[in-house]
């Protein structure tokens with residue numbers, strides 16, 4: 001199996017959406033401060049019914065470019081237009097953020 005930076009916790013459960021499972025590109029990743037939860041969703045509008053939980057290992061197998069987000073600090077998010085574009089990182093509005101992480105962004 002190929003190396004990937006999430007490899008120390010491939011069974012980590014993350015939130016994603018049914019669209020991603022059906023092949024849509026992940027365009028938004030949030031690493032929430034409050035519960036340390038990871039969220040990987042596409043650009044569609046979402047309802048609660050679209051939310052599913054997958055292991056980060058499974059998700060990285062579907063989209064290897066998600067490996068690039070493994071050091072995203074809590075309180076940060078990353079967006080991109082689609083899989084062909086680079087991730088742009090920023091802070092999640094209204095959430096706490098570790099200031100020490102700011103220098104890496």
Ligand SMILES: [Zn+2]
Pocket residue numbers: 017018019020024041042043044046050
């Ligand atoms: Zn979606």
